[in-house]
Amino acid sequence: MSRFQGQNAIVTGAGSGIGRAIALRLAVEGAQVVVNDLNAEAAKCTVGSIKALGYTGSAAPGDVSDPEDMNAIFDQCEREFGTCHILVNNAGIAQQTPFKDLNVDDWDKMINVHLRGCFLGCRRALETMVDHRSGSIINIASQLGQIGGVELSHYAAAKAGIIGLTKSLAREVSQHGVRVNAVAPGPINTELVMKLSEDWRREKAGELPLGTFGEPEDVAATVAFLASDDARLYVGQTLGPNSGDVML
Ligand SMILES: NC(=O)c1ccc[n+]([C@@H]2O[C@H](COP(=O)([O-])OP(=O)(O)OC[C@H]3O[C@@H](n4cnc5c(N)ncnc54)[C@H](O)[C@@H]3O)[C@@H](O)[C@H]2O)c1
Numbered sequence: 001m002s003r004f005q006g007q008n009a010i011v012t013g014a015g016s017g018i019g020r021a022i023a024l025r026l027a028v029e030g031a032q033v034v035v036n037d038l039n040a041e042a043a044k045c046t047v048g049s050i051k052a053l054g055y056t057g058s059a060a061p062g063d064v065s066d067p068e069d070m071n072a073i074f075d076q077c078e079r080e081f082g083t084c085h086i087l088v089n090n091a092g093i094a095q096q097t098p099f100k101d102l103n104v105d106d107w108d109k110m111i112n113v114h115l116r117g118c119f120l121g122c123r124r125a126l127e128t129m130v131d132h133r134s135g136s137i138i139n140i141a142s143q144l145g146q147i148g149g150v151e152l153s154h155y156a157a158a159k160a161g162i163i164g165l166t167k168s169l170a171r172e173v174s175q176h177g178v179r180v181n182a183v184a185p186g187p188i189n190t191e192l193v194m195k196l197s198e199d200w201r202r203e204k205a206g207e208l209p210l211g212t213f214g215e216p217e218d219v220a221a222t223v224a225f226l227a228s229d230d231a232r233l234y235v236g237q238t239l240g241p242n243s244g245d246v247m248l
Pocket residue numbers: 012013014015016017018019036037038039042062063064065090091092093113140141142143184185186187188189190191192193
């Protein structure tokens with residue numbers, strides 16, 4: 001498959017988990033992929049895996065919540081490959097805290113990495129996508145942004161914000177040929193979910209109609225679909241690879 005031949009993609013937080021799987025999937029399908037992560041070594045490792053498979057990637061370390069870092073990621077893409085056709089705002093963190101113990105720093109960090117990071121990525125991508133009248137932006141939300149989560153109010157609020165941002169932006173820029181969509185995964189086996197308590201993971205698995213957590217590759221397949229022309233009618237949607245946790 002080479003659905004993304006001749007296209008350039010940026011995937012944030014692609015040093016591990018879901019982002020890494022997305023970067024690999026887009027590369028294997030022909031995209032030249034800029035791999036961002038806060039962890040520079042992890043980003044390089046993903047690029048190493050892409051190159052080992054015979055595809056093209058470049059590591060762009062940086063913090064998605066920092067406007068200068070975000071600009072540098074796009075500048076690197078433009079310098080090495082050309083303008084960005086596909087942006088996947090995936091970088092994220094998890095922290096489980098009862099609401100009464102949540103402090104302002106924890107709240108701000110959660111909102112900054114997820115929502116501010118998405119905002120900065122979308123803003124920079126649209127600078128060129130609107131001029132070229134094409135492009136696809138995929139924001140990684142979470143099913144917790146749809147149903148909430150105990151001791152995860154800041155995470156759920158950030159993810160609900162991403163869904164609202166996605167819909168508003170989709171209404172605003174579709175007329176310019178840019179599609180903006182979101183993916184709201186259910187629990188996926190990554191390091192992030194391992195940071196949540198064992199009790200949470202056991203209870204969550206019990207609630208799922210499928211009974212099992214997903215794998216990063218399941219989310220990558222959804223993202224690749226949304227990024228492709230197969231999804232040309234998908235605008236402002238939130239797709240849910242979630243083992244049946246949320247049925248809309
Ligand atoms: N794993 C799940 O169950 C699940 C479910 C729903 C949504 N998600 C979302 O999927 C995305 C990926 O999560 P994951 O499970 O692969 O987690 P992960 O911890 O495996 O990967 C997240 C990556 O983001 C990077 N990162 C963190 N802060 C960053 C920053 N400020 N700038 C750049 N990179 C940064 C980390 O270094 C890490 O490599 C996140 O947005 C997460 O909220 C995950």
